[in-house]
Amino acid sequence: MKKILTFFLLITGFLHGQSEPHSDSLVVVKDVSQIVLPRVYGPLYLHFPQMDSLLIAEKDEESILFHNRPSKNNYNDQVLSTGSVYRSFSVSPLGGSEMTGGLRMQIQGQLSESMQVSGVLSDESSPIQPEGNTQSLDEIDQVYLQISHPQFQMNAGDIELNYQNGKYMNISKRLIGLKNNFNIGKWSGSAVYASSKGHYKQIELKGSEGKQGPYFLDSKSGNRNIVVQAGTERVWLNGQKLTRGENHDYTVDYSTAEIHFTPNHLIHSDTDILIEYQYSDFQYSQNVAGGTMERNIGEKGAISFSWLQEIDQTKGAALNLSDDDIELLNISGDDIALLSGAVSDSIGNYIYVGREYYEYTPDKTIQGDRYTVTFTNDNVAGKYRRLITNTGEIYYEFVQSIDREQYDDLYSPMKQVISPKGHQLFEISGDYNFSENTILDFSTAVSGVDQNRLSSKNDNDNTGLAYSFALSNNKINIAEKVRMRYSLSSWQQDDRFEAMQRDRSAMFYQDWNVQPLLNVAEKNQAISAGIDVENLGNGTVTVSRYAYGDNAFNRINSAFTGGRGYIPFVSAVLNDISANTGYFRQRTLMFDLLPGNLHPFYKYDHEEQEDHHRFDHQTVGIKYAKNRWETALGVGERFDYAESDTSTAGLELSSEGVFGSLDIKGNTINGWTQEITVRRRIKNDILNNNDYNFTLARLRSSFRQPTHPVRWDMKATIEETFTEMRALVYDSVGVGLGDFRYDAEFNEYISDPNGEYIAYMIFTGDRHPTTKLDGLQLFEIDFSKTNNKSLKNFSLRSELRSTIEGHVWSANSFINPDLGDTAISRSKWSLRNELVYKPLKMKKMIKVWHKKFRNLDGLDSRGQDLKQNDEAGVEYKKTVFDNFIMEYRWKYHNDKIESTISELRERSVSGHWIEGTAKFRVDQWQFDMGLKYGIDHGFMRDQEFAADAVGLSVNVLKFIGTRGRIQSRFEWYNTEVSDRLDYLPPEALNGLALWHTLRSNIQGQWMIGRGFSLNLSMNYISDQRYDNFLTFNGEVRAYF
Secondary structure, three states: OHHHHHHHHHHHOOOOOOOOOOHHHOOOOOOOOOOOOOOEOOOOOOOOOOOOOOOOOEOOOOOOEOOOOOOOOOOOOOEEEEEEEEEEEEEEOOOEEEEEEEEEEEEEEEEEOOEEEEEEEEOOOOOOOOOEOOOOOOOOOOOEEEEEEOOEEEEEEEEEEEEEEOOOEEEEEEEEEEEEEEEEOOEEEEEEEEEEOOEEEEEEEEOOOOOOOOEEOOOOOOOOOOEEOOOOOEEEEOOEEOOEOOOOOEEEEOOOOEEEEOOOOOOOOOOEEEEEEEEEOOOOEEEEEEEEEEEEEOOOEEEEEEEEEEEEEOOOOOOOOOHHHHHHHHHHOOOOEEEEOEEEOOOOOEEEEOOOEEEEOOOOOOOOOEEEEOOEEOOOOOOEEEEEOOOOOEEEEEOOHHHHHHOOOOEEOEEEEOOOOEEEEEEEEEEEEOOOOEEEEEEEEEEEEEOOOOOOOOHHHOEEEEEEEEEEEEEEEEEOOEEEEEEEEEEEEOOOOOOOOOOOOOOHHHHHOOOOOOOOOEEEEEEEEEEEEOOOEEEEEEEEEEEEOOEEEEEEEEEEEEEEOOEEEEEEEEEEEEEOOEEEEEEEEEEEOOOOOEEEEEEEEEEEEOOOEEEEEEEEEEEEEEOOEEEEEEEEEEEEEEEOOOOOOOEEEEEEEEEEEEEEEEEOOOOEEEEEEEEEEEEEEOOOOEEEEEEEEEEEEEEOOOOOOEEEEEEEEEEEEEEEEEEEEEEEOOOOOOOEEEEOOOOEEEEOOOOOEEEEEEEEEEEEEEEEEEEEEEEEEEHHHOOOOOOOOEEEEEEEEEEEEEOOOOHHHHHOOOOOOOOEEEEEEEEEEEEEEOOOOOOEEEEEEEEEEEEEEOOOOOOOEEEEEEEEEEEEEEEEEOOEEEEEEEEEEEEEEEEOOOHHHOEEEEEEEEEEEEEEEEOOEEEEEEEEEEEEEEEEOOEEEEEEEEEEEEEEEEEEOOOEEEEEEEEEEEEEEHHHOOOOOOOHHHHOOOEEEEEEEEEEEEEEOOOEEEEEEEEEEEOOOOOOEEEEEEEEEEEO
16 A cells, blocks of 8 residues: 555655655554644646645634645646645553554646546555445545546546456456556557455355345355455345345345345245355455457447456465465365364363364363364364353354254364465457447457465466357347347356356356356357337247256247236246256246236246256235335245155145235325335245244334424334344453453443453354344424424424344333343333423523333343333533533433343442533633532342442643644542442442542644644543553644
8 A cells, every 4th residue: 555655646746846754753643533634735746737836824723724826837727635644653551552654635636738636545544344234335445546638547546447348357346556547549448456455256045934134245265254345245136136225125244244135025945145245354465457458340340358367465465374384285286275273282172082073171170182173164064063151252062963954154173274366367359240230249268267376286277268259130120110139149168267257147047947066167059039019018039058067958938028008017938948957947927907006916936847846936916106105015825846755746745835015105295204014924844844934024104394393203123034143252352452341240241441352243053033123213393393482492302212132022022021031132122302491592401301221131142131221310501601601410320230140240220420510711721620429329249338429520721822722631539339348330320430530631732833733642540440541642743
């Protein structure tokens, strides 16, 4: 990234004609608020007409503005640039020291009469991935530079590579590097040199009965520890491309590489899922280089040459290869390189039993050969499953072969050494128009795949060949409203050829009824003819042959789509395949009846494979669409037949099921919006003696009008599916670096910004039928929009959130869950109401609020915690006179914790907390002084307690002219508890530690000269938990 930034700076002339900042001497920050960037007019590119700038500072209390000097050029073009470069440090006695730095710059403008530049440049990278629950994603880390000219366009930084040439060069990747599109005479082309943000992978799988998700994405080596690059995924369901978003078809968690399907689609065992995505697995960085050249062949056609190379780099890779790893890769060739994950260790937690398997035995008094064992996810040959101890530790247990099918994830005591790979693709493609509508398309491609760049072994099979051509005419007029069309196509690739991304339709393998395999020669030939009749429909017949390894398939596919009059829509598809393994048939018929807005509809699906399986699926229903409303109601049935192990009479009934669907969507002119989606499936699995009963529902309702005082939003989602259980585990990362601390008195992890533990979820491997309900309701009344004068100063807000998840539950489980109910894994709801009084002409505000919270948490493998909280409070704020404000706060709380994990956790706390604060300003000084008092009592560890705390806070802010300020905050508390106890529940007295607590923070911000800012801060805390915990943070930032 530093090389790219140097290139950026050279382009913009930042290093030309100016003294370079002494970046080594800059220091900067951790968690210091960003200053609004000033506006600066910057210099131009070194080889283009010179422009200069003059920075003129104007004094302003909030910011410093910079204006440009008029250009010396004979045109009025200019480049606007703004940005900063910084260095930072953070020092603490426990976390050590940390140095960071970065650059951020924005530019836009005219380099010459025919050349423009724009960009956002930075060497700061954000590891934060956006949430994949909306249709559009915000670009949180876009860094680029673009120079445009009529003959070329150069892009640097974050670039999109989209090669759409021929059949095989269909590449879409997100890269970091350089890309140039250019025109040279009759030729046009592009070149790219970059590093890849992620590797590409495509997976095809069948859904699981009643499992909406998660469906896991992994790396090419099977590693689940990956991060999916945001926005790179493309998802197909039964050949239909889906739209991301919780209001659409699916959501994706990019950080954990999981996809979950919404109630729009009910997933079952015959659902075909195809997912393409790019991922980072923290092993090898990948360099990408390529280019294209193309030109027209007169007015008849075009030809193009394309080349792309992807190479895993071993230097600087995240995966540090040891000498033993490199030696193993050298001798492995294209084979998988595996090392034993077991290391002999006298204090290891595993014993090698009978020289057959490893058994988790942490009790060191038990004799045996002890090992420390590392396990790797291995769903092909794995023999172990992952479990969690009662103390929250992960371990692995050997599973007998007869029981392994019931587990989705299995593990092996092995370590796989991933080999660096290389992939090249070269393609010549083009098209030629014999006539206006007769077109010949052709492609010839060569691929080179090296499965192990550290070994020359097996390199004789790296090169593969492929070709394709198609001759078509899509418009042959045979009557006034009748046209014919045809196409002849053929493509072939040998068993060594490998495309970089998908080179066929999403349903290709399903349509041919074959399983996708690697390193198999393929050949496909097809003849297609069709007819289009205006205002009636179109039909197509395709005859094709497909050779796939040692198997050959012949296929006749017929399709018709059309409709008019009382049958406004009809579609029929017949797919017949004959092969040496038997026949395969598919039939689909869909039609709507009646003109107008109301349409009865019917759909029939049939599939049969000789001597293997058959199903018949029928759906009938009615749909309505008019103005603002759309409604559809459907019911259906499905019968599946399978080969019997006991009968010689052919196929027998294996399962039967019924299903229903309801969709209602619309809005009214008076502000109401409604959306209802319901899916229901009941299935009797006769073959496996299982019954399934699933319901999915999504309800959304809202009322909004700009001038109406009432606003209401409601959203609820219900799922009855099979779900894999999760557990919450904690991992130590060092004091001051985590989000939780461990409280030994209550055997519990407590949220703490200075803690030493982080928490994360893992899957236990156990799947159960689960019902899940998520709900949200928001209700607001703004009385200022009413005509009632006595209420105009009031506003009311109520918010209810709820989540419940378990095997079986009732209304009581939701409202008042019972501790120890193992059928409930989570039951959580919270309700907050607040009433605000804020007179428009009076400088005061009163807020009265109430919050109730109840959470039954079963994510801890050791048992359940039931936490209940009831709070109420009053806030009063009044401007006594100019520059003087008084604030008062009172809060009552009642907390109760019950647990099946440990009796140490059980406790109850209730009490009051009162604060009074005075805020005033004198010239360049601002003061904030407060007194605080709290009193709590309750029950813990089989005894009652009473505690109180008194506190003082002082906050001082001093402006230093117009260029800086110093702010300091000081807090002191004294906390006491009855009966000489030396600990308190974490809910008591706002989480304060016992005895004396001292917290302070000092921050300083200065503008140095015209283009530098200096920020320094010190944080100090001393209490029962942290003894003189001190951190320093600093930043120097240069603006240009």
